[in-house]
Amino acid sequence: MKKQKIAIGAFAIVIVMSLAAGCGSNDKPAATQQPAAQQNSGHDMSMMNMPKEDPMPMMKDMDKALQDMVKQVKAGQTMDAQRNAAQLVSTTDKVMPHMMDDSLKGQLRKAAADIKDSVNSGKTDPSALEGKVKAMQDIMKQTTTHLQSMSHN
Numbered sequence: 208m209k210k211q212k213i214a215i216g217a218f219a220i221v222i223v224m225s226l227a228a229g230c231g232s233n234d235k236p237a238a239t240q241q242p243a244a245q246q247n248s249g250h251d252m253s254m255m256n257m258p259k260e261d262p263m264p265m266m267k268d269m270d271k272a273l274q275d276m277v278k279q280v281k282a283g284q285t286m287d288a289q290r291n292a293a294q295l296v297s298t299t300d301k302v303m304p305h306m307m308d309d310s311l312k313g314q315l316r317k318a319a320a321d322i323k324d325s326v327n328s329g330k331t332d333p334s335a336l337e338g339k340v341k342a343m344q345d346i347m348k349q350t351t352t353h354l355q356s357m358s359h360n
């Protein structure tokens with residue numbers, strides 16, 4: 208009986224220790240990464256007050272929202288299409304602080320807003336939307352190229 212209790216006690220200590228170690232190892236990389244990121248952001252990033260995050264996944268989210276939205280408009284799923292149109296605009300807003308080309312920013316913002324307005328009007332003609340989607344995709348391509356010209360650590 209006593210031996211069993213000791214064994215359980217020892218087992219519990221091992222679990223607690225491994226949990227503590229797990230937490231510690233999770234904290235450490237985050238703590239050591241931050242000063243490194245600040246050092247690397249000595250040029251454009253700090254000047255522009257950019258959020259310390261990679262905008263490339265945002266471009267992927269934007270592309271996905273756009274593609275899903277097109278499918279939903281074609282399928283007559285208006286509510287879902289409107290949700291993705293809103294998503295499209297909000298990802299655009301997230302990417303904005305990373306862009307340093309005001310003209311391109313304006314184009315991107317306008318293209319996303321045009322699509323959202325069109326989808327929100329409820330009577331979206333898929334063929335009319337096609338032109339706006341093509342314009343958006345073209346601007347997104349330019350944005351990706353623009354963002355790749357900067358370093359994001």
Ligand SMILES: [Cu+2]
Nearest residue numbers: 257304305359
């Ligand atoms: Cu940036």
